Amino acid sequence: MLSCTESLLQIWEKKPDGEVIDIADAMMPLTLKIAGLTLFSTDISDEESVFGKAFRTGFEFISYKMNNLPTEPMWAPTPRNLRFRQAVQTLDDLVFDIINKRRQNPTNNHDLLSLLLDDEIKGYFIPKGSTINICQYIVHRHPEFWDNPEKFEPDNFLPSKVNQRPKFAYFPFGAGQRICIGKSFALMEATIILVSIFQRFRLELVPQQIELDPTFTLRPKNGVKVKVWKRS
Ligand code: HEM
Helix, strand or coil: CHHHHHHHHHHHHCCCCCCCCCHHHHHHHHHHHHHHHHHHCCCCCCCCCHHHHHHHHHHHHHHHHHHCCCCCCCCCCCHHHHHHHHHHHHHHHHHHHHHHHHHHCCCCCCCHHHHHCCEEECCEEECCCCCCCCCHHHHCCCCCCCCCCCCCCHHHHCHHHHCCCCHHHCCCCCCHHHCCCCHHHHHHHHHHHHHHHHHHEEEEECCCCCCEEECCCEEECCCCCEEEEECC
């Protein structure tokens, strides 16, 4: 982004002071150039290029559709619709050409396309479309992120400790688009239940071997025995 903007500014540097420029005209190719480089490592900003022309046709078509209601249906073979279809075909051809070339020469250009195609994580080849499961049990006990990972250690959740860990070292409710919708509910529920119990009782863990039952959720196989003491 910076180098694209810098190239534009270098052109401006050569202009005499006070020269009038059309800033809107200048920003369009700049942002298009940045988008093309970020997505495909390809400069698509040249207005005279096939890509530039097809892009402008598509852009004009969408503006026309948004600003003139109602318009002819998409299936009608009007000159405008045909021009639009041709532009979409041109853009598709160009994008698929970029994808095919990248597949033949799989370099990681750190652009969006590289993220969408095959990947490599720490030397492991990950084919495009793979499903990756991240095991909470392991991450939540990983010595790289936790002091005394096998021990019940509430201090691990002090803000000063939390700030030292990567954000997703602890993700009991998942993360991203499908994050648990009951997260706030469950946290509030746990707080209310625990506060209600501990206001009136003290619990003491009975020494025992707790066996895990990893089914749909992780549960203790034979329960967790505690002694209950009333608080006086
Ligand atoms: C301590 C309690 C809970 C834990 C640890 C928990 C954990 C999770 C996890 C790990 C996911 C999967 C997230 C992902 O795919 O990335 C999930 C999804 C979900 N949870 Fe929870 N959950 C809890 C309580 C609740 C409650 C109380 C509700 C309902 C009131 C709930 C409703 C859901 C729903 C509907 C989804 C699916 C969300 C989606 O796929 O868009 N959960 N939960």
